[in-house]
Amino acid sequence: MPLSSLLPFYSHPLWADLALDVDPAETGPLILAAVLLSLVVIYLASKVGGEICLRINFPAVLGELVGGVIVGISVLHLLVFSEGGAVEPSLISTLLQQTAGMEPDLTALISQTSSEVISVMSEIGVIILLFEIGLESDLPGLLQAGLQAAVVAIVGVAVPFIAGTIGLIYFFHIDTIPAIFAGAALTATSIGITAKVLAEMQRLSSPEGQIIIGAAVLDDILGIIVLAVVASLAKTGTVEISNVVYLIISSIVFLVGSVVLGRLLSPYFLGLVDRLGTRGSLLIPSLIFAFALGYVAVALQLEAILGAFTAGLVLGETDRRRELEEQVVPIADMLVPIFFVCVGAKTDISVLNPLVPENRPGLIIASFLIVVGILGKVVTGLTVFGRPGINRLAIGVGMVPRGEVGLIFAAVGTASGVLSKSLDAAIIAMVIITTFVAPPLLRIVFKPAAVTIPALATEEGLAIASEARESES
Template identity: 65%
Template sequence: MVELFSIPFFTFDAARSVPILATASESADSSMVLASVLLSLVVVYLASKIGGELCARINLPPVLGELVGGVVVGVSALQLLVFPGEGIAAENSLIIKFVELTTTLTPLGASAVFETQSEVISVLSELGVIILLFEIGLESKLDELIRVGPQAVVVAIVGVVAPFAAGTLGLVYLFHLPIVPSIFAGAALTATSIGITAKVLAEIGKLSSTEGQIIIGAAVLDDVLGIIVLAVVASLAKTGEVQVINIVYLIISAGTFLVGSILLGRYVIKPIYENLVGEMKTRGELLLTALVVVFILSYIATAIQLESILGAFAAGLILAETSQRSKLEKQVIPVADLLVPVFFVEVGARTNLGVLNPMNPTNREGLVIAAFLIVVAIVGKVITGFTVFGQQGDLKKLAIGVGMIPRGEVGLVFAGVGAESGVLSSSTEAAIIMMVISTTFLAPPLLRIVFRDPEPTASETSEAGG
């Protein structure tokens, strides 16, 4: 399995220690690899657009449609886009079979082509999640993160700590899962999808309300804390063991890297970037220079045993402060449209929902784990609303907690990282996916309900009439 977030096009297969490009040239026919990759991308883009369009038409986040589209074309259903491992081989891939039927590819060479094609798609997926985190950072405003009120800070911290602790401890002591997968699943519970909540609040006219401002501020902080948590647990997954000294080192290094890179960016990278872009005369100077910053910071994060996504997020925060922010946001969109769907569809394609089939007795533990994660995911966020202090009047604390429930694309990033690292079992991975889908589907209607003004009582109506 490809090591997640390695340097693009120099990713190494941990089992064979052979670079992808070397594999393509030495073990597989490069033209057949290209053919299979092209067909894979056709499947990815069709699945993402069809799924996204269907969800958009029923007022659900398109990203959920991309995930479900991936499930449909993946190992759980059509088996168009499958990946090596757990009994999956070239003969299980309908894409490889189609290439065999329509080209000169032989069954003997199909295995090498299948492995290399899967690695290339995985690398594109890794690039997609780097661009996704860069976009999230670019859309965040550092000054707003600094100015968020103490209420939002408390809500964010409780919203990270409570579900993480309850999920991890429950999986370890109730389900007797190993500590590292339990920590990873617990970490997946910490996310909050600011995009989904903000869209619903805007639709019901509550975005500028006190509750709305607390929710948005806490959700933004949740993103930052969640990315640091993700960087820490993903690094733990590489070592396969939990050591207190290592955890402390990772937390300190993640925080130091994020703060240090932002300070360096504000006083060094930002002026250099703006001056350099201003002097360039060739096309693409704004976007390509920004990607250089993204990839350098991503490399540095990887080199100090963190995750490249932390560097991508930091790059977004840095470049969001430049005068070119609006133009850069527009120019990044086509790149994100090209690569980000590969990540979400791959996550869905790798998810084997068959492990949650209740008719199979061996799957029942996975179903129970999924139910447990869903309950913890909801309760762990709902309680955050009741931690708000210093607010008077008719503040709807339940609404604040409900607004923190959806995991959305952020939760899928956790699931994708866990799947790529190999630390999650099929049942645990599927349980996390079910948790993400459930919370994202439930949150919008619940948010509309809790913000609904109560019907006046008969006495209140008579008093108003009198």
């Protein structure tokens, strides 16, 4: 999710109404208190959910997502995010109102401001996650899988988009532009969720993992282009070809240019790091590099996570890679759970309740979108060529989760007024299901290969068996 998708709370009418009455010295501590309480809730939800999932042999990230759903708008309302300008105080801000004696309008302002702070922290969390994933990735392996990853990404965008759009038009008689918008939502892939699961399973550097990550990065770029096209279509009824061409060229120039220049300049970077004597002499310059590339990506109308991932790839080629990985891990442990809990907290699972009559048309359409959304990504594994013995099913499943990227499509569609309530609910339901089924499915399809009895008799065989058990656990 790009930071540009966050609506600044300063533009909300409440600021105009309260600007003369709000004392920063009074509201500042209250906002800080709301943020701190939100972080307590987030860390508890992520830790409890992650530990439970690990004990039942599911990826910890799934527990963080579920924990977010429980503390979010679907269940406990401890975390409520004011998106699209809406103001809905959370239980945390209500508690502050009761203890501090605030007016309701001020409470709403505190709630919205703190939710924006947490949202920005979650964005920084996913930037750190992609930087860490880039460090752990094998750049030569990604380049080797480049053509195959490109094919997987293109098929993963084209198949669900075409199947979803045509199916909605002919089976459900939905108008063309809303059908195109819903079909576009099917093209998304959440690189953050898939990458975290692969890292937990120690499969990130596997041939399957490299193809999935490479395809997910390209899929993210294609998703941005598709979103720009359908958003333009929704507003004007026409597509601005110049904007599409610009995004394609800027994406290619950014990725290729960043890697080439990074490789050329990395010796000078390491020379500078070696001359620094203060704390964080390696970590801080590396984060500066990652954030700078993230800014350049945003300036080019791409995503900050692509810049951070590219920075990780470049620095992962240096001889300080292992040292930098060790220093990044504690920061990732602090910030990354915020991202996954926030994704769950923003997810409204009430759209899945069939007892609500208004949900039923959306659930019928959602069933179709879920099938297309899963199968449309799974078939991408069949396009992998020249890799005998590779787990093609795992590659397809790794492209399934829509996560926060799918929610962006839904949010843009809702804001444009193109989507009906039933179609909007169907897209959200598809995002929820694909996000939550992908981690356990990855665990299933990535079962360790069987080790023969004679092999176990050798020292190498014992090492393989031990590694397989660790990966399974």
